[in-house]
Amino acid sequence: xxxxxxxxxxxxxxxxxxxxxxxxxxxxxxxxxxxxxxxxxxxxxxxxxxxxxxxxxxxxxxxxxxxxxxxxxxxxxxxxxxxxxxxxxxxxxxxxxxxxxxxxxxxxxxxxxxxxxxxxxxxxxxxxxxxxxxxxxxxxxxxxxxxxxxxxxxxxx
Numbered sequence: 001x002x003x004x005x006x007x008x009x010x011x012x013x014x015x016x017x018x019x020x021x022x023x024x025x026x027x028x029x030x031x032x033x034x035x036x037x038x039x040x041x042x043x044x045x046x047x048x049x050x051x052x053x054x055x056x057x058x059x060x061x062x063x064x065x066x067x068x069x070x071x072x073x074x075x076x077x078x079x080x081x082x083x084x085x086x087x088x089x090x091x092x093x094x095x096x097x098x099x100x101x102x103x104x105x106x107x108x109x110x111x112x113x114x115x116x117x118x119x120x121x122x123x124x125x126x127x128x129x130x131x132x133x134x135x136x137x138x139x140x141x142x143x144x145x146x147x148x149x150x151x152x153x154x155x156x157x
Contacts, residue, residue, distance in 0.1 A: 071112040073132055078140055079120010080106060081128075092124040098131065116148065 020031040033040040048055040081101075084090040089104045098114045101107045107114055113131025118140050126146035133150050141148040 073113050073115035074107045074109065074111050075115050075117060076101060076107055076130075077117050077119035078122045078137055081116075081126070082120060082122050082124060085124050085126075092126055095127045095129055097129050122146070 017027060017032075018025055019027045022028045030040065038044055038046070048057055050056070081090065081096065084104055084106055085092045090096060090100065090106070094100070098107070098110055101114060102110065115132035115134075116128060116130050116137045117134050118136035122140050122144045124146070125144060126141055126148075128141060128146070128148045129151055130148070131151060133148050138148045138150075
């Protein structure tokens with residue numbers, strides 16, 4: 001095989017359709033748009049248009065509410081904390097705080113605080129201080145002989 005013999009596999013490339021390049025191209029004159037009508041013109045966007053009837057997305061009622069000042073927590077599972085302790089990225093002897101979790105790379109950023117959930121198993125005796133935790137997570141840590149303290153989030157003044 002030589003350099004000039006190299007080529008793509010059959011069907012690997014497809015020729016671009018050259019629209020509006022004369023009658024010989026087979027896509028000349030109207031350029032595949034048919035004749036007359038709104039869609040044959042340029043600058044037409046009829047996405048949700050239903051011929052003047054009220055569109056479906058406007059007929060349906062609005063639902064729900066988004067609280068503007070809601071709290072958003074970074075979430076950590078107990079199993080991941082245990083995994084990081086086993087990998088010596090976290091020290092089980094010291095108190096595990098939110099800053100320690102960020103430093104270890106377990107949490108990217110605090111947001112409004114860190115919340116611990118109970119997915120996974122805990123075998124080490126841990127002392128954890130975080131903004132939030134599920135009841136089952138608190139029980140799991142205490143069952144392993146540790147302590148999970150929930151601190152209130154500091155309010156900006």
